[in-house]
Amino acid sequence: MNVPDDLLYTESHEWIRRDGDKIRVGITDHAQAELTDVVYVELPKVGAPHEARSTIAVVESVKAASDIYAPVKGTVLEANKALESNPALINTDPYGEGWIFVLQMDDASQLEGMKDAAAYQSSLG
Amino acid sequence: MSDSTSKTTPLYAQHVGLGARIIPFGGWLMPVQYSSIMEEHQAVRNAVGVFDISHMGELVASGPKAGEWLDTMLTNTVGKLEVGTGQYTFLLNDEAGIIDDLILYRIEDEKFLLVVNASRIDDDFGWLKSHLAMEVQLENQSDRYAGVAIQGPRVGELFESLFGAKQELPARNEIAEFTLDGMKLRVARTGYTGEDGIEVFFEADSAPRIWNKVLQAGESLGLRPCGLGARDTLRLEMCYPLNGSDLSPEHNPLEAGLGFFVDLTKPKFTGREKLLKEKESGLSRRLVPFKMKGKTPPPRPHYRVFRGDAEIGELTSGTLSPSLGYGIGMAYLATPVPKPGEEIEIEIRGQKFPGVIEKKPLYKKP
Numbered sequence: 001m002n003v004p005d006d007l008l009y010t011e012s013h014e015w016i017r018r019d020g021d022k023i024r025v026g027i028t029d030h031a032q033a034e035l036t037d038v039v040y041v042e043l044p045k046v047g048a049p050h051e052a053r054s055t056i057a058v059v060e061s062v063k064a065a066s067d068i069y070a071p072v073k074g075t076v077l078e079a080n081k082a083l084e085s086n087p088a089l090i091n092t093d094p095y096g097e098g099w100i101f102v103l104q105m106d107d108a109s110q111l112e113g114m115k116d117a118a119a120y121q122s123s124l125g
Numbered sequence: 126m127s128d129s130t131s132k133t134t135p136l137y138a139q140h141v142g143l144g145a146r147i148i149p150f151g152g153w154l155m156p157v158q159y160s161s162i163m164e165e166h167q168a169v170r171n172a173v174g175v176f177d178i179s180h181m182g183e184l185v186a187s188g189p190k191a192g193e194w195l196d197t198m199l200t201n202t203v204g205k206l207e208v209g210t211g212q213y214t215f216l217l218n219d220e221a222g223i224i225d226d227l228i229l230y231r232i233e234d235e236k237f238l239l240v241v242n243a244s245r246i247d248d249d250f251g252w253l254k255s256h257l258a259m260e261v262q263l264e265n266q267s268d269r270y271a272g273v274a275i276q277g278p279r280v281g282e283l284f285e286s287l288f289g290a291k292q293e294l295p296a297r298n299e300i301a302e303f304t305l306d307g308m309k310l311r312v313a314r315t316g317y318t319g320e321d322g323i324e325v326f327f328e329a330d331s332a333p334r335i336w337n338k339v340l341q342a343g344e345s346l347g348l349r350p351c352g353l354g355a356r357d358t359l360r361l362e363m364c365y366p367l368n369g370s371d372l373s374p375e376h377n378p379l380e381a382g383l384g385f386f387v388d389l390t391k392p393k394f395t396g397r398e399k400l401l402k403e404k405e406s407g408l409s410r411r412l413v414p415f416k417m418k419g420k421t422p423p424p425r426p427h428y429r430v431f432r433g434d435a436e437i438g439e440l441t442s443g444t445l446s447p448s449l450g451y452g453i454g455m456a457y458l459a460t461p462v463p464k465p466g467e468e469i470e471i472e473i474r475g476q477k478f479p480g481v482i483e484k485k486p487l488y489k490k491p
Contacts, residue, residue: 037163039445040422042474058474060423062162062445063354084420 001124002029004095008111009120010071015095021108025071026099027059027090030124035061038090043079044101050074052110057100059090068100072110078102134179135271135332143350151244151369153180156352165355166447169318172347173277175339176356178324179332182246182267184239184253191237194258197394199229200378200387206231211298211313213386215378216241216249217396221403222374223381225249226366228315230300238300238311240324242368256395271332273339276322276359279346284312284323286342294323308335317356319363319486361442361453362488364414370426371412371441371455379403380457381412382485410438410457414483415469417452421478424454424471431470431477432463440471446488452480453487 003009008016013031017024032038042058050056050070057068057079079101083089090098105111115123131154140147145156156177158165168174186195196203201214211230218224225245230238241249250265257263275283284294288303295301300313308331316322327335340348357367366372366381378387379400389400417424424443429436443454454471463469465484470477 036158036161042422058422060445062358062423062447063157065422065425 001033001121002095003117003121003124005117007095008071008114008116010069010114011123012069014068014071016071016111016114017099018108018111021105022077022102023071023074023105023111024099024102025068026094027068028120029094032091032094032098035059035064035066036091037061038087041080041083041087041090041100043081043083044076046076046079048076050076050103059087059100070103071114072103072108073106074103075106076101077104132180134177135329136177136179136273136336139333139336140177140350145350145352148353150353151180151242153243155180156350158352158354159350162352162354162358163447165349165351166358168347168349169277169320169351169355169359170448171278172349173275173279173283173343174318174349174351174355175336175343176274176276176351177272177336178274179271179329180243181272182239182241182243182249182265183270183326184241184246184250185236185264185266186239186253186261187233187236187264188261189235190258190260191235191262192231194261195229195237196391197258198253198256200394200396201229202388202391203229203231203237208232208234209295209299209301211300211315215383215386216252217377217394217400218252218374219395219399220374221377221396221399223368223372223376223378224252224374226368226372226378226383228313230313232300232311238326240326244369269329270326271329272324272326273332273336274316274318274322274324275339276316276318276320276351277348278321279348280320280322282346283339283343283348286346287338305335305338310335317365318359319365319488319490320359357442358444358447361444361455362446362448362486364455364485364487366412366455367442376412376457377403380408380410408460410459411462412441412455412457413462414453414455414485414487415471415480416446416449416483416487417454417471418468418479418481419451421452421471422473424452424473424480428454429472430456430458430480431472432468437462437469448488453483454480
């Protein structure tokens with residue numbers, strides 16, 4: 001499984017790319033492989049506020065719908081509209097074109113509890 | 126995802142070896158997919174796929190009165206069944222609720238094979254045993270037999286490569302015995318995918334050898350091992366019901382739209398009185414197929430169905446159709462049900478999305 005060194009990771013298999021007080025979020029290579037065949041993504045609304053660990057998006061495979069959580073408290077700045085017409089980008093490029101949303105963080109210190117690449121990799125066993 | 130109470134089929138090691146994702150299903154640990162549901166689905170529609178169906182049950186009824194007795198236990202006409210043929214039929218309780226849907230094969234003049242759903246084996250056997258007639262023997266041989274379904278347009282080529290050009294596939298709904306490397310197999314021209322195909326039953330200890338032979342023979346044909354995920358999308362595109370979802374003791378075959386397999390002209394079978402009453406007073410709900418309109422989340426079981434402000438029912442099956450590229454499903458709706466072409470709304474996470482009532486099947490081969 002591909003686990004890039006420059007990202008942070010959540011227990012629930014989201015990746016986080018930090019840029020100042022903004023974060024870009026998607027699901028990990030491991031998560032997309034577990035889900036397989038993403039067929040629909042329900043994107044968050046731009047401008048909507050979200051609590052940490054609240055459901056912010058839904059990724060659906062043929063078999064099941066999976067909730068995606070906001071890693072920290074914040075407001076949605078961008079949602080990846082490309083996923084509406086091509087949800088499989090999550091499978092083909094989970095850390096790149098398959099990103100899901102950008103969040104403006106209320107409190108960047110909430111990132112302190114996140115896993116680094118080594119910790120995430122070892123959690124996968 | 127291990128579950129100590131679940132059983133495994135004789136092909137479990139093969140599934141794990143192929144990297145299958147395993148899930149609990151009807152008391153069994155079964156492969157849900159090997160690579161991708163989409164790819165496995167397309168392999169069955171365009172080439173050929175093999176499914177482990179060893180979890181399914183095999184009951185054998187025999188004796189001079191077996192046919193007569195089964196005619197009182199099952200909804201379809203056993204009397205019409207010639208040796209070497211099978212029919213889809215229902216086992217009902219006294220209230221006409223569906224205990225199981227199954228295929229009944231007449232394998233000898235006085236011997237019948239009932240292929241039943243995995244999760245219903247004990248209930249079926251218990252019910253039939255408690256209603257057994259004189260001069261009928263009933264055996265549960267589910268642990269003795271394993272099985273595979275081979276489905277897809279290239280099944281004929283696969284069959285020929287396994288059994289040789291001189292052997293002929295049984296005709297649709299027929300069952301016959303074959304030998305493969307000294308192993309005895311029963312091959313039935315039946316299936317649950319809408320494609321041409323066979324279901325093959327054999328002694329459990331032959332299972333790994335037969336599985337490997339099928340995979341080998343299918344390699345040049347584009348054969349894929351297929352899991353329960355593709356089995357579900359394939360059957361739903363055809364509107365074949367899934368026991369435990371679309372069918373249950375809370376439902377009868379008439380409201381499920383399967384009256385074709387219920388012979389009400391028979392003088393006596395369990396559930397008949399109740400079905401006649403239902404027919405006279407009118408059904409209160411019916412199982413109908415529908416498709417989603419436009420780009421929507423896939424519909425799923427238990428989503429609620431609306432017409433205007435009125436809630437009219439609930440989905441029992443739903444998925445994204447890999448062949449069609451849009452959401453499809455089946456729902457029990459209050460009568461009078463909307464007609465094909467009429468619109469309904471499906472509630473998904475608090476939001477309503479438009480759907481259209483369709484005719485069976487949802488998918489037709491181009």
